[in-house]
Amino acid sequence: MPLVNEIDALDARILLALDDDPDLTILGLSRELGVARNTVHARLRKLGHNGVIGDFSRRVDPVALGYDLVAFVSMQISQTKQPVTTTALRELPEVIEIHATSGDADLMVKVVARDTQDLHRITNEILGIDGVERTSTAISLHEAMTTRMRALLEVAARTS
Numbered sequence: 001m002p003l004v005n006e007i008d009a010l011d012a013r014i015l016l017a018l019d020d021d022p023d024l025t026i027l028g029l030s031r032e033l034g035v036a037r038n039t040v041h042a043r044l045r046k047l048g049h050n051g052v053i054g055d056f057s058r059r060v061d062p063v064a065l066g067y068d069l070v071a072f073v074s075m076q077i078s079q080t081k082q083p084v085t086t087t088a089l090r091e092l093p094e095v096i097e098i099h100a101t102s103g104d105a106d107l108m109v110k111v112v113a114r115d116t117q118d119l120h121r122i123t124n125e126i127l128g129i130d131g132v133e134r135t136s137t138a139i140s141l142h143e144a145m146t147t148r149m150r151a152l153l154e155v156a157a158r159t160s
Contacts, residue, residue, distance in 0.1 A: 007052060010035065012156035014043055019150055067112035070140040071119055073126060074105035081131030088129040094122050
């Protein structure tokens with residue numbers, strides 16, 4: 001799904017209201033924002049269709065599923081096998097993000113594991129994927145800041 005290039009102030013206000021209270025209904029959003037119910041409904045549909053609002057599952061904390069360890073695997077891969085490699089990575093449930101990067105690594109992969117022994121199993125599976133030439137793994141000791149969008153939405157909500 002293609003992302004839209006711009007979220008306008010109303011879109012940002014809708015998203016901020018949902019950030020404050022995820023249980024708000026369309027009618028509740030309409031009342032809180034002083035906007036017609038049909039407008040809120042159309043905006044939410046557009047945001048969902050354009051990929052602005054991601055899957056609900058992205059909000060689930062992996063710790064709640066028993067995955068207490070987070071690690072980042074930087075990978076050097078065969079450039080000609082990149083599509084095959086990323087497809088195989090997507091098949092591993094513990095792989096929760098894949099980024100194509102510049103610099104020394106071709107891919108940066110965020111994985112979750114139950115413990116270091118489980119991480120060892122996962123990294124060995126990654127090493128067995130066709131096209132993977134070399135990996136380096138860094139374990140996250142502490143998440144100093146989660147992914148945040150609120151500050152960006154607040155800026156967007158102020159612009160008209």
